[in-house]
Each structure stands twice: as structure tokens, then as C-alpha cells.
Amino acid sequence: MRSYLEFEKPIAELEAKIAELKQLANQGNSDISDDLERLEAKATQQLQATYAKLGAWQKTQVARHQDRPHFADYIAGLVTDYVPLCGDRAFGEDGAISGGLARFRGRAVMVMGHEKGRTTESRLKHNFGMAKPEGYRKAIRLMRMADRFRLPVITLVDTAGAYPGVQAEERGQAEAIARAIDCCLDIRVPLVAAIVGEGGSGGAVALAAANRVLMFEHAIYSVISPEGCAAILWNDGSKAPDAAEALRVTAEDLLKLKVIDEIVKEPLGGAHRNPGQAMTSLGDALEASLRNLVGQEPGALREARRRKFLEMGSNGL
Template sequence: MRSYLEFEKPIAELEAKIAELRQLVDSGNTDIAEDLEKLEAKAAQQLQATYARLGAWQKTQVARHQDRPHFADYVAGLIEDFVPLAGDRNFAEDAAIVGGLGRFRGRAVMVMGHEKGRTTESRLKHNFGMAKPEGYRKAIRLMRMADRFRLPVITLVDTAGAYPGVQAEERGQAEAIARAIDCCLDIRVPLVAAIVGEGGSGGAVALAAANRVLMFEHAIYSVISPEGCAAILWNDGSKAQDAAEALRVTAEDLLKLKVVDEIVKEPIGGAHRDPTRAIAALGDALEANLRGLLGQEPGSLREARRRKFLDMGSYGL
């Protein structure tokens, strides 16, 4: 059964009525076939109109939708011969970040990303996609391996942020994130990142300091979650909607600010309505961007990546 967001209630009502009429038509009542077609057209128009005018808070809800594709879905749809590589060789395995070797459209790559999990059991296993220091240290290990063997790196970002627990802080959370960002900026192979859901704080940047940063149309990317921002600024979590607007978390805003390089269109109604098409669209965008980087010299790739992030927010100073 499809899960609807709060702003989708009018669409939900129409689609429920369509389902009832379709059952009648399938059972032999052809007299209402024309009414069914009209109602389906109306629902499609309303869905398109609704998603054409989403605000920042509504996009936040879409980015967090439980039915959006997860890292495992992208690997299944885009990566052949995937071999997962576990552990940071220092403390432990962190399932919040999954990575490994595989073939992307015929080319060997290193791919990694956040995995939130879908069921209660898997969400707990993957800690809702919130990585601990060992997760970022594993990412560093895999990026260094890719650099050694001259393999392009693809990262898929979908996290509310790094895990804020006491144990993570004791094991050097901030240091691990900083070193992951430094590693992104240091490797000499092409690095393409995609914000596929939530891009939260340093937990996202640790995998997204890339040559090219792609972002799904209804994903979000921000220094802090809207709820966290509202709690800090107003001491009132109910102001999360205001915070989302002020933070400029949407793909359109971030493209204008040159924080991301390209917006990947989603199927009408969001990636959760048609995951197969969404995954294919991301695959096409990743392929096009990788192709443009593969012929560049290793030193040029690294220098361009560093310059790109150093130039952010400089405004000519």
C-alpha cells in the first residue's frame, strides 16, 4: 500500500476512488470506464501541479519518504558484480555506510553510500544511516584503495547527519569526518557524489566533497536539519518549516549557490512513486559526469576539486 504525505491527501482521496472504480471495471462494469479515465487524468494533473510547487518543508518530507530508493536499491539497479568491503581496520564495521567494488555500466568503480534500512530490524542495523567514526574511517580506507588502483569513486548520500552519541564523540567523530573530507579532496581519481535523499551536515559532506555533486530534484542538503535549526534558533521544533525555508535546502537553491552542480529530475510524484525510473535517471547522470572526468590528469582532478570547495562563499574576498 502506498504511503501518502500530509500535503498529498487530496491526491490520496482521488487515487482511492480510482482504485474503487477500477475494481468495478475489472469485474465487468464497463459503463463507468469513461468516468475512470477522466478521474485518472484529473489525479495525474493534480499530482503534477502539486509537485511543481513544493516548498522547502514539503521537499524535506519527500526526501525522507520511507519508499524512496535506498543505497541497496541503487546498487541492485546500477552496479554489477558488487563486492562489499567491510570494516575500518581500526575499531569495527559500521553498517550505516556501505561500500565496495563493482562495475558501473562496464567500468570498474568504488561505490559507497549511506544506508538507512527499510524495516525496523534493518534500520537498527544500519543506525538509520547515521555513521559513527568507524564508518567514515572505512570510507577513507575505500577511497585510498580506489586511488591506489586508479578506480573512479561514486558516493550516494542519504543521511540525517553523523551519529551524535557519546561513544561516537569519544572515538573522535569530528576528526573522522574531517579526515574523510580531506581524503575526498586529496585522492587523484574522479569522484562523483549524488545527494539522493537527505544530505545532513558534516555526515553528508564527508562523502560529498567531489568533483561533481549531483542532487535529486526533491532531495535536501543542509548544514543542519530543519528541526535542529528550529530548536537552536527558536527553541521550538514546531518552527521547522520556517527553518527549512531559511536554510535554502532545496536543489534549486543550492544550484544557484553553486553548492551542487546538477539537478537530477525525479519521476512526477517523487522517486518513491517510480524507483526504477529514478534509479535509471541517476545512472544516466552519473555516467555522463564520470565520462567528462575520466580523461583528466590526476593532478588536475585533485586541484580542480580543491579549488571548487575553497571558492565556495568567497565572493571575491
């Protein structure tokens, strides 16, 4: 059963009527075909009109939709021969960041990303995609391994942010994130990142300081969550929609600011409505990016990546 967001209520009503008519049609009622066709056209028009004018807060809701593809889905749909690699070789395994060796469209790669989980059990196992220090240290280990064996790195970002708990701070959360960013900027192989859902704070940047940063059309990417920003600025979580607009979290805003390099189109109604189509679009964008980067001189790849991030904000925007 499809889950609808608050602003999708008119669409939900139309699609409920369509489902009822289809059930009648399956029972042998052939006099409703015209009504069914008319309602389907109306629902498509409503969906197009709604998603053509989404605000920043509405896009935040779409980016967090429970049915959007997760890291495990992308692994199943985009790569083959996936071999997961676990542990940071210092403390333990972190379930919020997964990664390993794989083959992407015939090319050997290192792939990693945030996994939020889908059921209550899996969400707890993966800590809702909020990594602890050992998660970022595992990412560093995998990036260094990729660098050693000259493998391109693909990262898929979908996290509300790094885990903010006391235990994580005691184990050096800030230091682990800083070292992960430093590692991103230091490796000498192609690094392509894709913001596929939420890109929250340093927890996202730790995997996204890449040569090419792709972003799904309805994903978000920001220095802090809208709720966190609203709590700090106004001491009022209900102002999260205002904060979302002020933070300029959308792909369109971030492309103008040159924080990202490319917007990947989503199926009509968001990636959760047609995960297969969304994965194909992302796969094509990743392949094109890698094709342009593979073969470049290692030192040039690293220098271009560093220069790109050092120049952010220097255009006065």
C-alpha cells in the same frame, strides 16, 4: 500500499477512488471507463500541480519518504558484480555506510553510500543511516584503495547526519569526518557524489566533497536539519518549516549557490513513485559526469576539486 504525505491528501483521495473504480471494472462493469479515464487525468493534473510548487519543508518530507530508493536499491539497480568491503581495520564495521567494488555500466568503480534500512530491524542494524567514526574511517579506506588502483569513486548520500552519541564522540567523530573530507579532496581519481535523499551536515559532506555533486530534484542538503535549526534558534521544533525555508535546502537554491553542479529530475510525484525511472535518470547523470572526468590528469582532478570547495561562498551569495 502507497504511503502518502500530509500535503498529498487530495491526491490520495483521488487515487483511492480510482482504485475502487478499477476494482469494479475488473468485476465486469464496463460502463465506468469514461469516469475512470476522467479521474486518472484529474489525479495526474493534481499531482503535477502539487509537485510544481513544493516548498522547502514539503521537499524535506519527500526526501525522507520511507519508500524512496535506498543504497541497497541503487546497488541492485545501477551496478553489477558488487563486492562489499567491510570494516575500518581499526575498530569495527559500521552499518550506516556501505561500500565496495562494482562495475557501473561497464566501468570498474568504487561505490559507497549511506544505508538507512527500511524495516525496524534493518534500520537498527544500519543505525538509521547515521554513521559512527568507524563508518567514515571505512570510507577513507575505500577511497584510498580506489586511488591506489585508479578507480573512479561514486558516493550516494542519504543521511540525517553523523551519529551524535557519546560513544561516537569518544571514538573521535569530528576527527573522522574531517579526515574523510580531507581524503575526498586529496585522492587523484574522479569522484562523483549524488545527494539522493537527505544530505545532513558534516555526515553528508564527508562523502560529498566531489568533483561533481549531483542532487535529486526533491532531495535536501543542509548544514543542519530543519528541526535542529528550529530548536537552536527558536527553542521550538514546530518552527522546522520556517527553518527549512531559511536554510535554503532545496536543489534549486543550492544550484544557484553553486554548492551542487546538477539537478537530476525525479519521476512525477518523487523517486518513491517510480524507483526504476529515478535510478535510470541518476545512472545517466552519473555516467555523463564520469565520462567528462575519466582521462583527466590526476593532479588536475585533485586541484580542480580543491579549488571548487575553497571558492564556495566567494561570490557573495
